[in-house]
Amino acid sequence: MTAHTTYEPKTAIERWLDTRLPIIRLGVEVLEFPTPKNLNYWWTFGGILTFCLATQIITGIVLAMHYQAGGASAFLSVEQGIMRDVNYGWLLRGIHANGASMFFIAVYIHMFRGMYYGSYKAPRELLWLLGCVIYLLMMATAFMGYVLPWGQMSFWGAKVITNLLGAFPIVGKPITTLLWGGFAVDDPTLNRFFSLHYLLPFLIAAVVGLHIWALHVPGNNNPIGVEVKSKADTIPFHPYYTVKDGFAIAVFMILFAVFVFYEPDALGHADNFIPANPLVTPSHIVPEWYFLPFYAILRAIPDKLMGVIAMFGAIAMLFALPWLNRSKVKSMRYRPTSRMYFLFFVVACCVLGWCGAQLPDDAVIPALGKTGIAPMESDLNSYVWLSRIMTLYYFVYFLLITPFVSLRETPLPVPDSISKPVLAGEAAKKD
Amino acid sequence: MRRRAPATLAAACYCVWPVSQALDRVEILGAVGRKSSFANRRAGRIEGELKVAESLADSASDPSHGGDDPSRRDFIHIVAVAAAAGGAAAVAWPLIDQMNPAADTLALASVEFDLSKVELGQEVTIAWRKQPLFIRHRTPAEIAKAVADDHAGLKDPQTDAERVKAGHAEWLILLGSCTHLGCVPLFGQGEYGGWFCPCHGSVYDTSGRIRKGPAPLNLAVPDYSFLNDKTVKIG
Numbered sequence: 001m002t003a004h005t006t007y008e009p010k011t012a013i014e015r016w017l018d019t020r021l022p023i024i025r026l027g028v029e030v031l032e033f034p035t036p037k038n039l040n041y042w043w044t045f046g047g048i049l050t051f052c053l054a055t056q057i058i059t060g061i062v063l064a065m066h067y068q069a070g071g072a073s074a075f076l077s078v079e080q081g082i083m084r085d086v087n088y089g090w091l092l093r094g095i096h097a098n099g100a101s102m103f104f105i106a107v108y109i110h111m112f113r114g115m116y117y118g119s120y121k122a123p124r125e126l127l128w129l130l131g132c133v134i135y136l137l138m139m140a141t142a143f144m145g146y147v148l149p150w151g152q153m154s155f156w157g158a159k160v161i162t163n164l165l166g167a168f169p170i171v172g173k174p175i176t177t178l179l180w181g182g183f184a185v186d187d188p189t190l191n192r193f194f195s196l197h198y199l200l201p202f203l204i205a206a207v208v209g210l211h212i213w214a215l216h217v218p219g220n221n222n223p224i225g226v227e228v229k230s231k232a233d234t235i236p237f238h239p240y241y242t243v244k245d246g247f248a249i250a251v252f253m254i255l256f257a258v259f260v261f262y263e264p265d266a267l268g269h270a271d272n273f274i275p276a277n278p279l280v281t282p283s284h285i286v287p288e289w290y291f292l293p294f295y296a297i298l299r300a301i302p303d304k305l306m307g308v309i310a311m312f313g314a315i316a317m318l319f320a321l322p323w324l325n326r327s328k329v330k331s332m333r334y335r336p337t338s339r340m341y342f343l344f345f346v347v348a349c350c351v352l353g354w355c356g357a358q359l360p361d362d363a364v365i366p367a368l369g370k371t372g373i374a375p376m377e378s379d380l381n382s383y384v385w386l387s388r389i390m391t392l393y394y395f396v397y398f399l400l401i402t403p404f405v406s407l408r409e410t411p412l413p414v415p416d417s418i419s420k421p422v423l424a425g426e427a428a429k430k431d
Numbered sequence: 432m433r434r435r436a437p438a439t440l441a442a443a444c445y446c447v448w449p450v451s452q453a454l455d456r457v458e459i460l461g462a463v464g465r466k467s468s469f470a471n472r473r474a475g476r477i478e479g480e481l482k483v484a485e486s487l488a489d490s491a492s493d494p495s496h497g498g499d500d501p502s503r504r505d506f507i508h509i510v511a512v513a514a515a516a517g518g519a520a521a522v523a524w525p526l527i528d529q530m531n532p533a534a535d536t537l538a539l540a541s542v543e544f545d546l547s548k549v550e551l552g553q554e555v556t557i558a559w560r561k562q563p564l565f566i567r568h569r570t571p572a573e574i575a576k577a578v579a580d581d582h583a584g585l586k587d588p589q590t591d592a593e594r595v596k597a598g599h600a601e602w603l604i605l606l607g608s609c610t611h612l613g614c615v616p617l618f619g620q621g622e623y624g625g626w627f628c629p630c631h632g633s634v635y636d637t638s639g640r641i642r643k644g645p646a647p648l649n650l651a652v653p654d655y656s657f658l659n660d661k662t663v664k665i666g
Contacts, residue, residue, distance in 0.1 A: 156614065160630065163613040178527070182536045183560040184608075192530065279556055279563045279607075281614040285630050299631060304611055304647045361632060377643065 034234035036222035047245030118330030151272030225330025292356030327406035541666030563607030
């Protein structure tokens with residue numbers, strides 16, 4: 001990371017610092033970092049995600065000053081203390097709770113962008129894997145954060161998710177007891193979740209540091225997926241992308257603010273306004289929206305252990321992706337066949353999310369009623385069967401379509417470089 | 432569990448010790464073999480510990496070895512790493528085990544209940560170890576139905592008699608926690624006259640046995656005993 005800087009320490013203090021801790025040099029390097037000149041707005045989500053992480057950490061630290069972990073006090077300290085009594089508590093919690101959703105919107109777009117433009121391919125496999133680790137840590141953090149208000153959905157969400165681990169033979173039960181610190185989800189569980197919810201964001205920040213480091217070695221991918229060939233293909237990160245990212249963050253903040261100020265509870269669940277009751281399960285348990293696709297995969301499989309394996313396997317697919325795609329062309333802009341399958345993959349993820357929010361046995365097309373054909377214990381016209389079809393596509397996309405299409409398809413002609421368009425006609429069109 | 436940690440640690444050290452010794456011997460014999468065919472032949476004739484002692488003496492008397500004997504250095508490395516790993520494990524265990532149920536949580540283990548409060552056909556839910564416990568006063572029709580299904584191709588085969596105390600078939604005591612993912616099943620719903628779990632649609636019969644849906648096991652029967660005809664002690 002020490003190759004490109006133009007930094008010359010000018011004052012005696014700067015020179016003294018530069019030979020001991022070249023931190024200004026590092027900052028200048030980041031700002032001057034040569035970045036492909038053709039990055040589009042899909043590339044601004046890295047900056048947006050940094051903004052999200054900072055927002056969550058800052059609001060989280062101040063919320064922790066008022067929150068009391070403990071079965072008897074947690075719900076009151078949130079719904080009465082923070083939401084009504086603490087100065088601006090409603091605002092801070094509104095930002096923090098909706099901030100989690102905003103974080104996931106941004107990370108899903110960031111991941112789909114990486115998949116579409118082949119940003120996980122060599123030499124960026126490790127960059128992608130670190131991103132997958134961040135995503136896992138985000139899911140753990142968000143799950144434990146949702147438990148903290150200790151409402152009905154918090155409690156039963158915690159119970160269902162921790163029970164998932166109990167599906168594994170032999171080790172499952174001891175691990176569940178270890179997580180709970182008792183015979184069920186209870187005070188000890190809440191306390192340790194609070195502790196870990198405070199810890200994990202700092203781990204995320206550390207892995208983000210590695211993620212950015214791993215980005216700065218090969219540099220950014222770009223929409224055409226052709227590596228930077230000369231200085232003519234790049235522009236410095238500052239001011240070009242600081243401004244572009246800044247504009248995108250501002251637009252993103254508008255969406256964020258709409259939720260915080262106008263629909264602060266739209267992404268939550270009404271049952272979480274009821275204090276946790278270990279003796280009564282809410283009639284319909286759903287996780288937060290960002291977990292719904294995985295929840296649908298879990299419910300699609302009629303066997304407990306296989307369901308849990310499929311759910312974790314769905315995430316494991318992401319880790320394997322750099323080695324599943326054998327294509328020599330990175331960007332799907334030049335891979336029309338792959339693009340078609342990818343777009344349907346995005347649709348399948350959304351449909352899975354929709355299925356996850358429904359009652360599994362409800363009819364997808366109510367007017368049709370029951371078909372009377374019920375393979376694997378469920379009627380064909382039900383969300384379970386829609387989830388099963390989409391789950392099948394999800395895995396087939398990664399394990400069959402991605403490797404086979406990447407080997408068999410005929411890509412379109414790829415430009416020689418970022419600066420040189422692929423056809424003379426295209427250049428003429430732009431002028 | 433807590434008591435076992437030092438023993439495990441000691442066992443780990445005992446395991447590492449002979450391995451490191453064996454590695455040491457192999458290295459020494461190898462070194463000797465390369466250096467002196469005479470020493471090698473002699474070493475080959477003598478068995479057991481003596482062989483090692485001889486070759487150790489050989490290598491010690493060999494001026495080219497001196498204090499830089501690579502095998503001794505390896506031995507020190509192995510011992511140092513083993514000691515550090517053992518120490519790390521000894522420190523890690525309390526950090527992990529503190530998450531297991533604490534003594535006060537374990538102390539909440541048993542509860543007594545007066546059955547005369549439950550009418551025939553009624554179900555009462557009480558809290559035991561912070562979990563719902565179903566105490567169900569079954570009607571003769573329900574018992575008959577449960578017994579009739581004893582061999583009906585159950586997912587988790589168990590007869591009704593195995594799930595109640597002899598002579599108290601009317602009392603069914605169950606942990607009210609679905610064996611799928613821990614939701615509380617609702618009584619009187621589902622097509623088997625027992626319980627239905629609202630979370631993922633598992634259906635249990637009048638004996639609390641799993642009949643349909645994703646749950647793998649029957650509703651658990653806790654350890655309990657009748658103190659007299661009208662009082663049970665659970666846990």
